[in-house]
Structure formats: C-alpha cells, structure tokens
Amino acid sequence: MSTTCPLCVYHLEHLDKSEKETCVSPGASECQHSRSQPCDLCCRFAEGEQRIQEAKAALLRALDDQRELGSELNERNDLLLGKLPVELACRIFQLSVPPSLTLAEFREQLTVNSKLNFTSPKGLLKLGAICRSWRRVAWSHPQLWSDIFICSTPKIMSPSHITFIEEWIHRSGELPLNIFTELKDQFTENTYLINTLINTLGTVAHRWALFYAFSSLPAVYGEQLALQFRRATNVQGFALQTANQWGRDAWGVGFAGRGDNLKFLYLSGHQQDVTLKCRNLTHFVGEYRTIGECVNVLRNAPQILDCTIKSTLDHDDRPASLIHSIKSLNLCGSPDILQYLELPSLTGLVLSELPKSDSFSDVVLPFIVRSGCQLEAFTISRQTDIIDDYSEFFRLNPSLKYLELQPHYDCEWALSRLGELLSPHVNSSDQILPNLRSLTYVWTEIPSHIPWPTIHAVVQPMSSQPNVVWRPLTEIHFVMGRMLKKPEEFLHLDDLERIQELASQGINFRISAAKPAIDVIQACREYQRRLQESGE
Template sequence: MHNSGCIEEINVSGEECPSSDLACSACKELTSLDAQIEDARSLLRTLYLKRCQVKLRRNLHHDQLVRSLPIELVSRIFVHCLHSPPPPSLPEDDANAAHDARRPNPVSLVLAAVCQRWRQIAFSTPHLWTVVCVRISGPSIAHYPQMTSEWLRRSGHLPIWLDVYEERLQPALSGIRRQLADPAPIFDAINRHISRVETLKLHFNRKYLTLLRGETPILHQLFLSITGSQHELSSAAFRLADARPSPHRVIIRDMPYTAVGIEWASVTHFEAFSLTSSECLLLFCHSPHLTHCKIENITMSAAEFNPLDPQTITLSSLLTLILDPYRRCTPHAAPSVVASLTMRSNCALRELIINWFDGTLSQLIDVVKMMPSLEELSASHFRIHDEIFELLAATTSTQEDTPPEEVFLPNLRVLCLSGTPYFNWWSLPPIFSQNNTDTDVVLRPLSSFHLHLSFSRRGPGEEEGQTPEEIDEDVKQRLHELRAGGKEIDIVNVFDDSLEL
C-alpha cells in the first residue's frame, strides 16, 4: 500500500485522554510508568555519581604512584613521559612527508585519561602542555579555538613548541570544507600566546599567513612548508610583526627566500627544498654565521640576474655543506664555485654532500684537497676512477709533524661515492689504515665506506674501461677481513642485487 500523506504522531502520555471525568486505566498506568522511569533515571544518575566517587577512592587506594609519592614528584615523572620533538628538518625521502605525517596522540591527554586524579595532576603540570599541535581544518573546527586556548592556558608561561597544520583533504572535498571552515578564531587564540613560541612549524595554505601575528622574541626554530599555486607562493610573505624574529634554525619549503621576514644574520642552520642561485647568494651574504647549509634543489631561470658578487662572500663558521644542484642549472660552475667559497671562507668544513653531475673526479679531488678538516664526504653522479683511492692509500698513515694541508683528507671518517665505476677492485682495500703502534704515526680514521655503483652496458658486453661487476675473490676476502676488524663497508649495484660482499 502506498501512502503519500503525513502520519500524525500519537500522544501516548495520557494527557489527552477522551474520558469525560477521570483518565482511563491505560493512561493512569502510562503516567505511573513515566514517573517510575524518571525516578529510575534520577536514581541511575545518583548511583553513577556515587560510583565515580567510590572509584576515585578505589583509585587513590590502589594507585601506588599517587599514594606513595608527593604530587610534585608525580608531576616530574609525568614530564619525563613527554617526548621532546626532534629539531625541524627536511625529510630525507620525500619533501611532502612532514606535511602528511600523522601527529601522534599527545602524551598529556593519554595521562589525563587514566583517572580523575591523574587528570588533575596532568592539568596542573604546565610542562606537559608546551608541545602544541593545532589543526586548522576539519569537521569539528568550531571547537578548535576553545580547545587551543585551553591547551595554551595550561602551559602557563613556559616556552612553546607550536605546530600549526592544515589537514590534507581529497581534491573533491577540500574546496567545500574550506569554504565552511573559518580558522581565524584559532589564530586569535594562538596570537595571544605567540610571544612564548620557541619553535614554530607551519604547514598550511599561504592565504592563512596573514592571520598569524605578534612579536616572537624567543623564536629559535622556524619551519615553513606553505602550499598553494606557483603564482600564489610567489606573492606569499611571512611577516609576524614589525620587529623581525631572530631564529637560529630555519627550514623553508616552496617559499621564496625574500618572502621570509626574519633577521637572517642570526641563522646558523639552514635547509631549503629549493632556492634559485640568486637566493643562494643572498643567503650566504646575509647569514655569515652559517654552520650547516642544505639546499636540495638549486634552480636558475633564463631571466635571473645575480646582483651580488660571489667573490665577496665568506662563511668562516661553515661545518656542513649539502648541495644538490638541479641538472639544468650550470653544473659546470659547481666545482670552481665550491672551491672558491671554501678557500675564501677558510672554514673548517667537516661534512660535504654534493651531486657532482658533469663534474670530473679530478675536479672533486682539487676541491676536497682544500678541506683538510673534512670528516664526511658524499659525492654522486660522476665517474669513479682509481685516482681517489690511490691518494687515500698513499696517505693512510703520516708522520705526526706533517702539516694537515699536505695530507689528502687526513681526518676523513666516512666516504660515500655514487656513480659509474672505472676502477680496479684491488684499489679499495689499501684505503684503510693498518694497525701501527708507532707513537709518531697518525692514522686516517676512515671507518665507513659506501659505494653505490651504476654499471652502464652497451649491448651484451660492458662499456670499455668499466669495472667488472664481479668482485675478485681475493678482494672479497680482504674486505671481509676489514669488516671483521670493525670497518663498515657497503658496496651496492643500484640496478640489481648481483653485487654482494
């Protein structure tokens, strides 16, 4: 049967009984049952509250932690459960990984959920609330401003580690949900405490940058991962206040260097997913105290103009330099530029990681000869010849009074080479120092050696002069002996697993 009309709801309360004088027996019974149900509900609420009180007493009796220790000591124990976040850094494998990574459940909320007494202690321990992860999108965004404000209030007056991020949405839903969500109240709650921010991580669309405002006098670490179209990012600007912050550690991704309003002279640790060559020059000019510099992609457009003279730049404090120039960007200039920079700076560089592309091994050797302080060297995308191994073998041990500049990489501990092999397998074992008890002999501390080899093939045979893929058995035996003696040796064919020690 099809009924297209509305069905009238029936009143079963007994209030509209058609009996002339008194309600019928059914209505009386319903009224009585309703009263009993309400009494039962009231009793249930009373019993539930009583149960909570008894449970609290039970927890206090059975909780040896709270019973046996002063509240101040319990609070200290709770603080030790809080894992300090690692320093912000670009991911090794994927620049988007940090943006997409799931945030773990906060330890403070886990502790507060155990029982009422633990919750009271957790809520009154400011250190538990100094790590703040704030999401500015999602279906429950209306509650986020109050939650953020409460969290920040519990942190008292302590420095804050703040991560503000936008949930990555499906393309079909992102536009709709962002139209409905207004994150401005969340930023208002943050801005009231922004003067206490010591570490700031931002992962959201560039249009929200203007909502974050305030003085940040103690800002030490800054991570910017701003999203948007290429045109939008070109006009993005990070400006918190008239007084610029002075962070020491700065990581930027997909944002112009010139759009980051900070005091660059204070920066000692810098990482970027991509910079133009002009931006690199500006960075080196404005940050003379750099100790660690990592640039994953260096780009150059045809219209780019470098207003600075690179010959005026020095980085005397530089210890780690990681350069990965994009292949279309004048790789032939890289060897001379790196050599010139290190010579002028007279820096005690300890780690160099560089993609050499069309640079030759001889050029690489000329560069690292100027870096006697180098402890870790990683170079890739070039032809590997015997020359570098012969130089290392000839200087595995030197006299104590030999000037460091006369020894090839005297402090080298880690060597990583990646490229096409054109060397003799027998040239590898001699690069490691032999045990020597002479007190006036200095041994090179090389203990870690990694080779990632790309064998090129021309038809069924190997390219002329290329290293054979099969390692000589005698060489294998010697390398195994070195491994047994504590050396870390790793030789890999990047195309397959046929090359094994």
C-alpha cells in the first residue's frame, strides 16, 4: 500500500522518515514540505482555517453580547419578581421545579421498576438564565441545588463538566445531597475525568442522603467509589447497579460501618459477597445477587421489615436462617432462597415469574410450614401452572385477608378454578379463606364480556354463608392489564345492574383500566346516563 501525505495526497515512497513526518501540505504536484517550503495551496488552506477560527470567536462574542442584552431586557421587564421579598421569590422558584425525591419515593421506584426516573435539571438552569436578578435569587437558594444529576461517559466528559458540578455543589450550601449518576463505558483520552468526578463527589460524602449509581465502567472506578462510600456516614438510601464485577475487593470495606443511618439498600449486579451490619436497615432489594449475600444482608439487619429478591444466582447447603423482623417478602424468579429462610413474622408475600416446575409445592409450601407464619396478604403473578397448589396453601393460611392473582395468559381459568376450590368448603368445618376481605384479579387479556357465572362462583361461596363463620369479603377488584379502547362501552345495563346487586350485599365491585387509568364502572355509568338523556 502506498504512503501518501494526509493533505496533499502526494506519494511518499521515495521520502525518508523525517521528511514523511513533516509532510502535511495539500494539493501540490510535488510535496514542498519535504523542502520546508509550503506550497501556495497549503498557504491558502492555512489562511482559510485562520479566518474560520476568527469567525467562530467573533460569533461567540456576538452570542455573549446578545445574551447580556437579553438578560438586561428581561430584567427591565420583570415587573413582579424583582419587587418581591427574596424569601417569597425563592419559594416561587422552589415550587416551579420538581420536588426532591423522598426516601420512600426513591425506594418505591427502585423496588417496582428496578430503575430511577431522573428529573431533568433544565428547568432550574433556565430560571438562572432569565436575567441577573433571577440568577441571584436562584443561585442563593440552596434547596434548589440539593439534587445532583450526572449522566455521562468518558467520551463526552470534559473539564467544564467537573467545574459545573463543583459549582452546583457549592450552591447547595451544607444541605443533604441526593446524587444520581449514570456512568457508561465509552473510552477516550478523557477517562481520567471519571476519577476526578468521583473524588469531587467524595469531598461531600458526609452530606449524601440518597445515592444512586449505575455504571458499566471497569472495576477500578467501583473500587474508588467504594472508598468514598466509607465516608458517607449519613446516607439513608443507597443503590448500586453494575454491569460487571465492579470493585469486588473494595466493597466489603466500603460497606463496613454503614449501619447507623442506612435504611434502604439496593444492590444489582456482581459485587463481592458483602457482609455488612446495618442496624437500622428496613428495606433491602437484591437483584442478580447470590443467595448467600442476600441471606447475609438479612441476617445482619435486625430491623429489616421488607425484602425484595430478584433472580438469585447460586445454591448451597447452608441451614435456614431465623429472621424475626421481616414482615414483607417479594420474590421474582426462582424461590430457592426460601429454602434458607425462616420468617415467623411474615405477613405479606409476593411471588412472580416462578419457573414452570414444582417450585411452589417443593419450596413455598415447606417454607410456610417451617416458618409457621400467618400471611395476611398474598400476590402471585404471571403464573399458569400452580393453581392446583392453592388449596393446600390456603389451608395453611386461614388468616389471609388480601389475595391478588395475576395469571400470565388466561383471563378466566384461574378465577374459575379458585371458585371451584372455594365452593365445596362453604359449609364444612375446614373452611378455606374464612377471613378474606379483598380479592384482586388482573385480566392479562381484555375479555369480550364479564364472566358473571365465574364471578358468582367466587362471590357466592364467600358472601352467602349459612353457618356462623362469615367470610368478611368487602371488595372485588378487576384490573385490565392492557389498554382498553372505549372503556365507557365495556359494560352494558345488565352488567351495571349485577354490580348494583353486589353492592347491596356489601361488596364493593370495581373494574379499573391501567391504560388509561380510569374507573371503568363510573365511565360506563356516565355513558349510559348520557345515552338516556339524549334518548338513544
């Protein structure tokens, strides 16, 4: 392959190495840079580059002048805010931007969605860009700057980003900080700035209140963040999502001593099996974690109340751990971790996406027997093949008050099977679900009509009790799992009459659609009323 000058495309086979390195001229029939003499075309090219740079600089100066003039014009036309007390102006600004996430909202988003919905700070930045007086108000109000959002990669990160983050932190005063970061792996020469960013956040680690980190960066950055986390003595909610083995050796040290204020912990990805003692931890979410690590976290958190485990990774022969404090457990995927737990205080259990096997009878039922717990709420979702095991499960949990079924495919089969299980036991001493108060059923597919025979098969055994023990069912709720077109036309007049009959029995019968969020029964009643008024 021939070697050419990068600009003038002159063939360089006959030049030596030093001449090739200096050859950058465009368009000459003979590369004159080999004789240290630029050609005319090269000179004109360089002059054009110079004019472009001068034009860019002039444009930037003109834009700066225009912004200054716009700011001055806005300030002259500010007839209200500039006359208000600073405290009131700050309050107006505070109401104009999205509120900070609370610990409960932080926990709920990560538990339900496994991700955090970032709130863009653009609205806040626009407030400071209006004029000088608005900027003085915005920059002097620390409450506006207590949330820090960082979504970047080494490819686009620059020193100006670090400076901007430092200024943001300075404007937040000494308030607790909510820090949300997404750092993605795209390597360039700017990777050193990730170290600078982590160190910058580490300078205020004692002010971290909520911290969320999602990263696909190499392990060295995880180790550095873990060392900064050691200083986060006041953090209440911490979430870490990684796409690789991120700082395996450092996180065991990083979590040491974080038990005083940490109340919510979310771990997803592949870190080391971390043994940490969290005296005040009340909620834990583990996703793609080992069973051993999840059990260790629960065993060392004496105040733990709620636990969500998704897609555990390993199995072992460890004995079951007795944990008295847990009241709510949410499992997604394999329930094998139940083989290593004994939860006598458990009152709420959610199972979803169980594998199509005997896992319910082989794992869940022995866990209930071993724990001796009395559930009050039970949800099982996206299942089709374990309905036959409900009978024994219900007998083991006579205290059950709230039941939610979310089958994966069918609309009616699981509900009708439940009616069959309940019907034979209405008048027997071995009554199933004697304390049931609420039944929720999610229709995965929208039915063409309301299956009233099936509904009555469920309702009548629950409500028409000739014996002394009366099942206190007060609510039946059906949820449309898919978008419902024209929800106001879903029910007919005879459907509304049947619903009214249930209401006369003291049962609140509800049908709601998730997309759009609407009360279907109320929409149908309004629609029927309009039809009657119009005479149609």
